[in-house]
Amino acid sequence: MFLQYIVDVLSLGSLYALFALGLVLVYGILKLVNFAYGELVLVIGYSIFLLKGSPFPWFFMAGTAIVMSIVFSIFTDYVAFRPVREKSVTAVLITSFAFATLLQNAALLLISAKPKNVPMPSFLSDSVQFLGVITPVRNLISIFVTFLCLIIFYQFMKRSTLGLAMRAAATNFNMTRMLGIPANLVITSAFAMSGLLAGIAGTLWMSKIANVFPGVGLEPLLIAFIATVIGGMRSVHGAVLGGFILAFIDMSFNYLLPQDILKFRDVFTFSIVILILLIRPQGLVKGPATGIRT
């Protein structure tokens, strides 16, 4: 029972952590919240759905979907962020919110309001049993893929020049620019990586819910929001930690709360968000020293 709980928390938390990491990458550098982030999951879902009839193997479809997610993430930068970046914080929040609405309604108009089935290879939902734990294969894959991604991500940020430039930009953007790092390149690569992480997480998410509809992006967006607020809006470690903590909270509620209070679960989680914003606005893990938007 206890082990089952651990596996559940880890598999859900790994998804949440990936989502949160993608959001915090952009926030760290630009100090701007990307409200269109959840729509990357929508892009993933519909990409796989549209490729359904094609003769390609599933992994190719998933790969294409992840590429689409990266493309749309960069596209978000060009449509919603770049033109208004210099203006107020509010302006960017609204443009990204508008862009999210645009994508949702484009899906509504061009495809359908009804949920569409997203094909998934059947082995993902097979159950495996070990040490008394019964869990679908996809949960183990989620844990594995996430840890792999995190290792690669950390190594990239630590060792590569681009990673160094991104970390520098997150600390002091103006100084980084003065030292000759092209600002737009750093920002675009942050969006691309955000899209990649959301793409991987989104594919795993799709294997869980197995269908796609215009409002599908809301839940991942909220998860990423809450996780980053808990862990710290400015720190990548914080985002990962926040993801796992949120999964722990959610799972514990699922295990502990009776059914008629469970429907208020969101109220509790969002109240936690508001409380953390009040008590510890920087989140559990503090980011780099300067937090001023530049």
Place this chain on the structure above:
Amino acid sequence: MKIINNENTFSILFFLILFIIIYFVNFFVGSAIFERTVTNLFIYIILVVGLQVFMGNSGILSFAHIGFMSIGAYSSGLLSMPIKMKGFVLRDLYPIFENVAFDPILSILIGGIFTAIIAAILTLPLMRLNDAAAVISSFALLMVIHSIVVGWSAVTNGPRTFFGLPKATTLEIALIFSFLTVIFAFIYKNSKFGLLLRASRDNDIAAESIGANIVYLRWFAIIASAFLAGIAGGLWGHFITSFSPKSFYLKETFLVISMIIIGGSFTVTGAIAGALLVTIGYEFLRWTEKVIKFSDVITFEFIGLTEIVLSITIIIFLITKPKGLFPFKEIGDTINKIIKKE
């Protein structure tokens, strides 16, 4: 700046005349659909001007106002619903409410006050947050209110439709409430509280140094703003008479935010202009959608065009005119200038 000066008087008079013109246009058109749109417009003006009271003066974007609107709609509906209907719509209602059926207008006012009280309790700690944290917390607040409305079936009928409200809101009532809101917004904007809050919007450190208590100033503004949103919700509820939690969520939030952004959040004139333009655009697009749908040109379902056009408009506006159509000057300022020249 005096509260009663030429500029404000001209602005208020201008909107009084505008509202009366709209009223008479409706009177001569005499179509039920048109009257419906106009009544909706006046209710939206209350909501958007209410949002302007907070957002325009404090400079903080709020996602929570549609949530406040839902509190107003549900609480006033709970009070005014005929006793017979109560047993039918809300089976698990608490005994205190079972034999209550107030006059609708009284219920709407109580609903507004109730919303203001809830807002006062919930938002005081949030008022010290700035920028992204403030926006995310207001977004979280909208989610909290929405989940409570969906979950608390005993008084809201859960995710199902809440119906049976008396149809009490007429065009005249909506017009009067909306005009009172406009007067309030102008008085507030030029009062001591409004001026200090606007000072804090432009430079918070400088405003604090001359003794402005930003947290309380924002708090007063959001209470007033929530009261107006609650009234708008009550009026809307008693106009539409049946609604569900879905009526107060992201789509509506987006609509209201697009109104205030297109018009310009810093001025009351902007808020009204935004409500007017977006309503006209919205109705026109909805009509287009309908025409396309029934013309058999295309076979699939044709929905979502309105939101697409609206979101593109917002993005274009924020790029080209980030402060909206009326960035700083109220309509009264312009009128005053013209008169002085002559």
